[in-house]
Amino acid sequence: MTTASGAPPRPDVSVVVSVYNTMPYLTRCLTSLVEQTIGERRMEVIAVDDGSTDGSAEEIARFAALYPGLFTTVRQPNSGGPAAPCNRGLELAAGRYVFFLGADDHLSPEALERMVTMADDCRSDVLLCKMVPVGERTVPTGVFSRSSPAIRLVGDGLPWALSNTKLFRRSLIERHGIRYDETMPAFSDQPFVLEACVRAARISVLADKPHYFAVRRADSSNITYQAPPPVRLRCTERLFETTCRHLAPGPLRDAFHKRHFHVEIFQLFGADFPALPEDVRETVCTGAARLIGAHGDGVLERLDPGRRRTLELAWRGDIPSLCAEIARDPARTPRPPKLGRFPAVRKLMTAMLG
Template structure:
């Protein structure tokens, strides 16, 4: 039982089950006698099992304790305050649960504090972004001859206000200093300001003690979004820090506002929640007008100056436009993303770099677009992705979306993966196929974002003719399996002559490359021969390219068939096959003749192992129209839940936030 340790390490926790392991490891490796320190974990009512994991770890460490709040507070401040109340050490040290403390740092901090009788010791910081370690918070001109006021000013002006202060507990308790629990942003600034204002002896350790992790995580951090609440917090923090530090001889606005305002504006741009309303904006505008002279002297980029100017001019619409990241969408065929661009535009300022072919573009125009962009989305892993991967700047974020056909091309082999932040696959099966085809692409850079369906755009009125009308959306190339669909039609007509097939899309003879391909043309001649031999000419209707959102209903299609080949070579089978979603969205049902990966995308109930199974299902529905319609509604609900455009847009937003 530890009666009075020298150091209390306070660790607030919330939903960090995939991140806290690094923290555990660093605390386990501390080079301190076990009776010299205690570790206090305070969980903010995690919902992912973090607290349970901490409890399982406690028996391994006699000087570790844990507490769990009764309800979630929404910020690390309350857990830190609980930690202060429960602490018994002479000194306090705060560590976030997704960061690390260096093994020898607490010993160094403690020894320095004891030798100098310091109330506060600040040190350097290591930032780990997964690629390199960068030293921050270094005070190159620190001198033992500096006055206390000079030390305060240097720390505020030259260090980030990170949590890693080594502070005498008596200073905190006797001055009733606590972390401000109502703030979501900037609470560390006010806590450090209060400590600096009351500390009589301040020291600096010229060595890193704390490792701040900027590694990607699937669990979003509370600081990943910025909006009305965060901006309001920052405005309060800037005013309050000024009041706290002024009596201690430090002008916070002169020392730190330049950095604080820049970080806030960058957060508005790149982490924008989109909820900064007119009222909150006007508070910012008022603050900037009052401090116009000071702010005009800040050395900002033109991007930041434009946002400041819009606020100073009280131009809310311009401000809202400027506080969106600049997203460049580049590619040749944009059919799988074009109709969601209006929704993406709510989050991004968007430009399009329309390529003339898979590897053909106006390079001068692309370079101009690239100069403007902050984020780049390459639709298809083709020449566009290859070119952008070689030309993006280090400060830009490049995401490439791969569908299917790219696995049959070599562009993925020629990517400069150092400059690609993420590659998106549209299905689970093709997530793995991508990694198999291009071993140079690291798994950690691949993301899964399914295609989306704009179901609200489809017409879906039911008619009795739907019970006997098959549909096929796209028959090119041969792997789409037209002959199998014709076989299904033929088997159905043997039982009921009312069945017919409506085919949407180009015919083989309409496409030059198909005409030149001997194998392809041979296949489609076999299909024509099959139609003739089985007297299906009056039952097969080639309707050409049409707007599927209304044509399926207009043509009374009740069944959309997916009969693609199960080829396991590259590029392979279907990756997603949007035609299946079309069928349900338009009021029919879709049926799949099993191809590899279909089970990861679509309900098992619509996947069939044989032509006979599909024939039986269609015959059943034709006799039971109520069941047919019920199955369509179930499929539609599945699409609404899994492939809605709102989820797609949010996944794109989350991807750029994460990387």
């Protein structure tokens, strides 16, 4: 099919899939895309392989051969994180909307069709579809309590739903030059999503049924889980920098800062913290204290007692008491680094840590 000018029609939606060693989950992911009811003429899939070594590249090639009109494929050396392949996908995207799908995850058959229809009907710049967890993955729930043509930046659960698994109006992304920070091995989707949501005229939610199935790999082998605490600290600092750049002081900014204290800062003090080298513990504690001192006023007291106690100990620099607090909490689980799975990660992390 071509337009009157002879050019192929512009797809309604470009789906960007950033891939790094995600077999066997990748097969289910790509299968869910070829099964979309929106049809091949209205969508395109841009699969960017970031130097996989587990057969993911071959699986992408197999799907591209079976569905040549649907898939655009890119293979590049490993970059150390999802930011670079996501940016590469954006460069190639032609759709009116762009949707980022995790290579571990999959969609319901009608997901893209229903999202595009709602976004068109509501004139949405950003649209969230209901996510459900598979395995031990956690997903936000509050923002998906009901479908809504328009939600607020704060008050409807959006600060707790900053993953990039959303439908974005591509003209908004391009008009403001919004891109992923390729120097962030972890959390790089959050600054991207925050800026897009701040600049959006309307953010909508499609929540009447699950459309996005978020999968936790059995070995937790992705960069967010594997990045060591000092790198997660530096990436978290970037999150605070982003909120300060795009949101004026006040309730809106505080709501996003509460999320970062509740999640990213608190997770720096998991069960693995007491076993870290002394200098690393000192670095993490000092960095967290700096963020608490700069942004915690009026926010820290709104955390639950357990998190508040942990962060107060970090702010005071009381590492022995902090380690004892962690040891008493059976809910904290370690995330030991396995950096060998990410050949470019060491270089990127070294650059971040100076």
